[in-house]
Amino acid sequence: MTLKAHRIDLEMFEGPLDLLLFLIKRDELNIYDIPIAQITKDFLRYVDLAKELKLHSAGDFILMAATLMKIKARMLLPVEADSDDEIEDPRTELMNMLLEYKRYKEAASVFGNIEQQERPHYYHIPVTWNPQQEDQTALLEDVKLYDIMLTFQYLLKNYEEPVMHSVAVEEVTLTEQVDFLSGLLQANKSLRFSSLLEQFESRLIIVVTFLAILEMLRSQQLRVKQTELFDDLILSRGTEFGH
Amino acid sequence: MDIKELTQIVEALLIASPEPLTETRFKACMGDDKATLPLQDIIAELQAEYERSERAFLIKEVAGGFQLVTKAEFEVYIKGLFTKAGKLRLSQAALETLAIVSYRQPVTRNDIEAIRGVSSDSSLRTLLDRKLLEIRGREEGPGRALLYRTSPEFLQYFGLNSVQDLPKLKEVEDILSEDQRELI
Amino acid sequence: MDIKELTQIVEALLIASPEPLTETRFKACMGDDKATLPLQDIIAELQAEYERSERAFLIKEVAGGFQLVTKAEFEVYIKGLFTKAGKLRLSQAALETLAIVSYRQPVTRNDIEAIRGVSSDSSLRTLLDRKLLEIRGREEGPGRALLYRTSPEFLQYFGLNSVQDLPKLKEVEDILSEDQRELI
Numbered sequence: 001m002t003l004k005a006h007r008i009d010l011e012m013f014e015g016p017l018d019l020l021l022f023l024i025k026r027d028e029l030n031i032y033d034i035p036i037a038q039i040t041k042d043f044l045r046y047v048d049l050a051k052e053l054k055l056h057s058a059g060d061f062i063l064m065a066a067t068l069m070k071i072k073a074r075m076l077l078p079v080e081a082d083s084d085d086e087i088e089d090p091r092t093e094l095m096n097m098l099l100e101y102k103r104y105k106e107a108a109s110v111f112g113n114i115e116q117q118e119r120p121h122y123y124h125i126p127v128t129w130n131p132q133q134e135d136q137t138a139l140l141e142d143v144k145l146y147d148i149m150l151t152f153q154y155l156l157k158n159y160e161e162p163v164m165h166s167v168a169v170e171e172v173t174l175t176e177q178v179d180f181l182s183g184l185l186q187a188n189k190s191l192r193f194s195s196l197l198e199q200f201e202s203r204l205i206i207v208v209t210f211l212a213i214l215e216m217l218r219s220q221q222l223r224v225k226q227t228e229l230f231d232d233l234i235l236s237r238g239t240e241f242g243h
Numbered sequence: 244m245d246i247k248e249l250t251q252i253v254e255a256l257l258i259a260s261p262e263p264l265t266e267t268r269f270k271a272c273m274g275d276d277k278a279t280l281p282l283q284d285i286i287a288e289l290q291a292e293y294e295r296s297e298r299a300f301l302i303k304e305v306a307g308g309f310q311l312v313t314k315a316e317f318e319v320y321i322k323g324l325f326t327k328a329g330k331l332r333l334s335q336a337a338l339e340t341l342a343i344v345s346y347r348q349p350v351t352r353n354d355i356e357a358i359r360g361v362s363s364d365s366s367l368r369t370l371l372d373r374k375l376l377e378i379r380g381r382e383e384g385p386g387r388a389l390l391y392r393t394s395p396e397f398l399q400y401f402g403l404n405s406v407q408d409l410p411k412l413k414e415v416e417d418i419l420s421e422d423q424r425e426l427i
Numbered sequence: 428m429d430i431k432e433l434t435q436i437v438e439a440l441l442i443a444s445p446e447p448l449t450e451t452r453f454k455a456c457m458g459d460d461k462a463t464l465p466l467q468d469i470i471a472e473l474q475a476e477y478e479r480s481e482r483a484f485l486i487k488e489v490a491g492g493f494q495l496v497t498k499a500e501f502e503v504y505i506k507g508l509f510t511k512a513g514k515l516r517l518s519q520a521a522l523e524t525l526a527i528v529s530y531r532q533p534v535t536r537n538d539i540e541a542i543r544g545v546s547s548d549s550s551l552r553t554l555l556d557r558k559l560l561e562i563r564g565r566e567e568g569p570g571r572a573l574l575y576r577t578s579p580e581f582l583q584y585f586g587l588n589s590v591q592d593l594p595k596l597k598e599v600e601d602i603l604s605e606d607q608r609e610l611i
Contacts, residue, residue: 014336015361025422060361099415100358106418107346108338110410111401115332118402120318122443124300124311126259127494142396143515143522145378145585146371149599152526155542156596174573207548211573214555214562247481255483255501260508261516272507296480299439317439323456324444368602378594379586389594 010049015057016064017101019046024098031098034091036075040068067094172205177212178221185222185237193233246288249278253285263308263399282309306398307405333369340366344376345397346412349390351382367391375400433462434473447492466493515584517553524550528560529581529593533574535566551575559584 013019023042024031043065050061074090089095184191196209213235216222220240224233256264256272266282278285286309290302303312313321333341340363343355355363370376379392393406403409440448440456450466462469470493474486487496497505517525524547527539539547554560561578565571577590587593 014339015359017360031419056365057361064360097358097360101360102418103412103415104339104342104346104358107342107410107412108335111338111342111345112333112335114401114410115338118400119332120315121303121312121402122318122321122439123399124258124313124442125445126261127444127446142374143517143525144371144374144394145587145594147522148526148529148585149378149594149602151522152530153596153599155523155526207552210552210555211562215573218562251481251483252501252504255497255505256508258484258495259497259501259505264508268508271510272504274504274507292480296476297435299435300442311442313439313443317436317443320436320456320458321439321443323458324440324448324452364602371602380588381592387592389598 010046010053010055014105016043016061017098018105019043019061020064020098021102021105031095034095036068036072036091040065040072043068172208174208174212174215177205177209178216181209181212181216181222181235182242185235185241190234190236193235196235244276244279246280246285249280249285250289250292253282254289257289257302257309257311260310262395263306263310265308268308303402304404305402306395310399333373334366336361336363336366337369341370341375341393341397344370344391345393345406345409348392348406349379349382351386351388351390353388355391428460428463430464430469430472433464433469434476437466437469437473441486441493441495444494447489447494449492452492515557515559517557518550520545520547521550521553523547525554525559525577525581528554528575529577529590530596532576532590533563535570535572535574537572539575 010019013022020039020043023029023039024034027038027042029035029039047058047061047065049055050058055061071090071094181191184196193213213222213224213233216238217224220238222238222241223236225236252273253264253269256269260268264282269278269282286302286304293301299317300311300313302309336359339359340355343358344350347354352363352367355367367376371378373396374394375397376391377394378389380390381387382390397403398405436457437448437453440453444452448466453466454462470486477485483501484495484497486493520543523543524539527542528534531538531542536547536551539551551560555562558578558580560575560581562573563576564574566574582589
């Protein structure tokens with residue numbers, strides 16, 4: 001075999017177990033009684049290549065080579081005939097690993113077939129998912145914990161230490177908005193959040209007002225009712241109102 | 244409410260829903276207008292209607308609900324909608340990792356690597372990127388390793404209704420005897 | 428290719444397309460099978476068919492393209508699809524804000540804005556609305572800024588027992604460090 005042929009071969013294998021299974025199949029070996037010396041020799045020829053090729057999983061191949069050599073050495077040790085202990089075949093663990101891996105490798109090919117069969121079907125996903133979409137920006141389809149990790153990682157990379165003593169200029173304070181809301185509730189029994197929003201131009205004031213509502217909610221100066229999600233909020237006086 | 248009205252409502256829900264329509268969700272949508280038929284029956288009616296009128300799509304039962312999918316014959320045209328040449332197929336490494344997770348979930352990265360005998364970071368990452376796997380909590384005990392599971396998108400991707408519908412994992416003996424037959 | 432075939436192809440494209448179908452995109456999808464009619468005409472035919480068969484949806488022209496939309500009368504049922512969170516959908520801005528709060532909690536709005544470099548008011552508002560974040564207490568010191576944390580609903584959604592179960596930065600690095608990303 002030329003080096004080139006080896007290279008192609010090796011890249012076909014998913015790892016050392018996959019290579020071992022290949023050797024077993026190629027040489028029609030009995031997986032329950034692996035000729036360890038023979039397979040070790042063959043395996044080592046490939047591992048040399050793995051090192052040479054700087055294969056991504058070279059470490060895993062080398063580790064397996066060491067395991068095989070250890071098994072080979074243990075096979076050479078004389079078995080004491082008079083020992084009562086049941087002596088475990090040094091190959092057992094490797095055999096079990098190979099068998100287990102073989103099952104999943106088989107399952108993977110079944111998955112591959114299903115994938116192939118499902119490929120031509122495309123699912124319908126509505127173009128706009130929610131008429132009440134609160135943001136003009138596109139929504140990410142389905143946020144997973146992984147996305148949160150990725151995003152934080154990304155933000156940290158771009159994060160520069162903040163300039164100290166920077167002062168955020170605010171058009172309106174939370175206290176002002178709390179006072180404003182108290183005033184309104186003094187005059188009206190209940191208020192619609194939407195009608196409040198209509199009075200404000202700046203997003204900042206809207207947010208501060210919203211935070212003021214949350215703050216008043218926490219201190220029970222105010223109560224909020226909402227019949228369902230996305231419905232208007234109805235504000236009324238809470239048990240601690242005016243205190 | 245007659246069946247005609249019910250099929251129309253279900254059709255509207257299928258068109259508007261970003262995920263498979265489940266019986267529970269259908270009931271919630273109906274609110275006080277209780278449906279006189281189970282979703283399954285309405286779907287069957289609608290499906291028959293789509294067949295009769297030779298629609299380019301059909302209803303598929305997937306991930307515990309129902310969703311509209313295009314018929315296979317239109318793939319050649321639909322591919323043009325997406326910038327990448329159709330859907331990307333998973334690599335052998337990714338399929339192996341996915342197989343292990345789907346039969347053994349929840350699993351840690353170590354569990355996967357112990358079975359595959361090879362580092363599986365990049366396949367895990369691919370599968371997380373494609374949302375076929377998700378990170379779901381941590382293992383009990385000292386290591387507290389992250390646990391991986393298949394996602395609802397996994398079921399959709401493979402057109403399965405639930406993880407119970409996975410093809411049964413074959414026994415070693417069966418696989419080996421198949422190998423034998425192949426040799427002969 | 429006759430009009431029947433063309434309407435079917437266009438229907439399949441409308442079902443599968445994640446954005447409105449434009450004439451240009453349609454032509455690209457048709458490839459060498461040049462359509463003998465402009466998209467507009469095929470759409471008109473399909474629209475008529477939908478009306479005749481009393482479908483619950485119709486074709487709407489938006490942003491220079493066509494998309495399927497449900498008829499207004501079904502809005503009352505469709506609302507039910509979005510009442511409770513199924514899949515979580517967030518804007519990039521909201522996701523960034525959520526990521527910062529998750530890993531840095533408790534944080535003030537200023538902390539968040541310092542990292543993102545832009546105002547985060549509306550994302551905070553969205554996240555509070557969705558009950559993914561909550562306000563718990565105030566910072567010590569003169570400003571007494573409100574402190575944001577993730578909510579119990581956040582933990583539940585992601586299957587976490589506590590914030591300590593979030594993947595650590597070290598673990599994130601492990602998964603992401605793979606520079607040689609697998610080609611799929």
